Amino acid sequence: MTQYHKKAQMSMVDLFMAISIFIILISAIALLWYNYKAKLAGDFAYEDLQVKAFQVSDLLVKSPGNPSKWEDNISSLGVIGLAESDRVLSKEKVEAFENISHSLGVKTLNLGEYNYYFELDSANGGLHPNGDIIFIIKRYVIYEEQEKVFEFTLWK
Amino acid sequence: MRNKRKFLNLHCGNRGIIFTLDTFVAVIVFVLLLGLSSYYIGLSQGLRDVDLPTIRTGSDILALLDHKNILQTMNVDSIEINRDNALPDLYDMKIKADCKDSSGSSSGSIETLEAIPEDKFIGSGKRVFVKDNDNYCIARFFIWTK
Numbered sequence: 001m002t003q004y005h006k007k008a009q010m011s012m013v014d015l016f017m018a019i020s021i022f023i024i025l026i027s028a029i030a031l032l033w034y035n036y037k038a039k040l041a042g043d044f045a046y047e048d049l050q051v052k053a054f055q056v057s058d059l060l061v062k063s064p065g066n067p068s069k070w071e072d073n074i075s076s077l078g079v080i081g082l083a084e085s086d087r088v089l090s091k092e093k094v095e096a097f098e099n100i101s102h103s104l105g106v107k108t109l110n111l112g113e114y115n116y117y118f119e120l121d122s123a124n125g126g127l128h129p130n131g132d133i134i135f136i137i138k139r140y141v142i143y144e145e146q147e148k149v150f151e152f153t154l155w156k
Numbered sequence: 157m158r159n160k161r162k163f164l165n166l167h168c169g170n171r172g173i174i175f176t177l178d179t180f181v182a183v184i185v186f187v188l189l190l191g192l193s194s195y196y197i198g199l200s201q202g203l204r205d206v207d208l209p210t211i212r213t214g215s216d217i218l219a220l221l222d223h224k225n226i227l228q229t230m231n232v233d234s235i236e237i238n239r240d241n242a243l244p245d246l247y248d249m250k251i252k253a254d255c256k257d258s259s260g261s262s263s264g265s266i267e268t269l270e271a272i273p274e275d276k277f278i279g280s281g282k283r284v285f286v287k288d289n290d291n292y293c294i295a296r297f298f299i300w301t302k
Contacts (some may be wrong), residue, residue, distance in 0.1 A: 018175035025183060032190070036197075061216075087219040137209060140216035140242060142223055142279050147242055 007037045036047070046133055047156070049114065051137045052120050053154040056109050061150060064093070071096035080108050082150075088142045089120070089150065098125040117153040127156040207301075211279035214249060214299035216241050222285045227253060227295055230287065232266050243246070248302050255293035262290050276300045 012114040065071075065081030069092045082097060084090040097105070097118070103114060105126060117126035120143060129136075141150045217239060221227045226238045233253055243249055250270040257263045272278060282296045 014173045014175045018172075018179040021176070021179045021183065025179075025186065027185075052236065054212065057212075087216055087224070088223055137212070140213065140220060140244075142220060147220060 002121065008110045009146065046135070049133055049135045049154055052111065052114065053137050053152065056111070056154070057137050057150075057152045059109075059138050060152065061120075062143050064090075074100060074104075077104070077108055082103065087140070089148075091144060094120055094123050094143070099121045100125070102127050111154070114154050114156050117155070121148050126153075129153050131155040135151075162245075165211055172197075198282060203232050207277045207279055210247065210277065210299055210301065211281060213244065214279050214297040215283070217249065218251070218281070218283045218295055218297050222283060222295070227285050227293070228287050230255065230266050230293075231266055232268055235266070236268050246301055249300075250298040251295060252298075253293050253295040255287055255291050257291050263287075272298050277297060 001008060031154065050111035054093060054148075060082045061081065062083055065077075065084055065131065066079040067076055068081075069124070070077045070080070073092075080097060080100075082089045082093045084093075100108075102115065102125075106112075106114070109116065115127045115129075116133070117129055120141075125141060136153045139150040141148055143150070213297070218227075221235065221238055224238065228233055230236070230253060237240050239249060241249065248270055250268050250272055252267045254265040255263045277300065279299045280297060282294055285293055286297060287293050
């Protein structure tokens with residue numbers, strides 16, 4: 001009789017130990033899941049920003065825009081492009097891009113929730129980077145007959 | 157009848173720990189699965205890391221050489237000097253160019269002297285340019301960080 005009573009108590013201790021280990025394990029899983037989810041979301045956001053920055057910079061340094069003389073009439077602006085030929089930038093187009101509002105630039109470049117800033121020689125435009133995610137890309141171009149660096153920043 | 161009981165010669169006697177044993181086995185399986193999945197997630201992350209800035213820099217430098225009519229000279233020394241003037245110090249770059257005439261026959265090729273490393277990411281691309289009325293050429297670049 002006494003031995004049977006002792007065995008029942010040992011089963012309960014064993015069960016409590018198993019439940020404790022199980023609770024610790026579930027908590028560890030939940031914590032890992034939360035951390036991985038946050039990290040992956042951050043990685044995806046940065047990669048999306050990076051890809052968009054490359055696509056937009058390609059458009060700016062390779063294309064004259066649409067219409068090709070959009071800098072003469074901003075109201076007709078459809079697509080922004082700064083090039084008079086591949087990687088050769090036009091001074092008039094750069095100055096026009098410098099002078100348009102940031103909101104118009106975001107809308108025309110289809111940047112969505114992102115902001116932009118650019119620098120080329122003494123010209124600059126957009127909003128100074130001030131966010132959690134910032135990506136800067138440098139493109140090597142010809143501007144005013146000289147080799148210059150066109151720096152384009154996309155940030156959020 | 158006397159029941160014979162077999163006793164394990166353990167400190168705690170013959171008490172069962174079935175639940176805890178079961179949980180330990182489950183923990184080991186879980187840790188193995190978690191470790192394997194983390195390893196493959198890390199591996200796939202590395203495979204996605206294409207160095208886009210490097211590739212874009214190579215493309216830009218080749219475009220500059222084309223615009224300045226340096227590629228058209230098909231002169232290795234001239235190409236190397238102008239490439240080094242334009243290329244940022246962070247990078248090294250090899251350029252190859254092959255030309256063909258209007259009949260499709262080869263009309264010359266050049267290659268700069270750098271050796272492409274085997275232990276780094278190599279960005280590459282190509283550009284078509286016209287040498288003269290009768291010849292078109294394809295220039296290829298291979299770029300890497302020093």
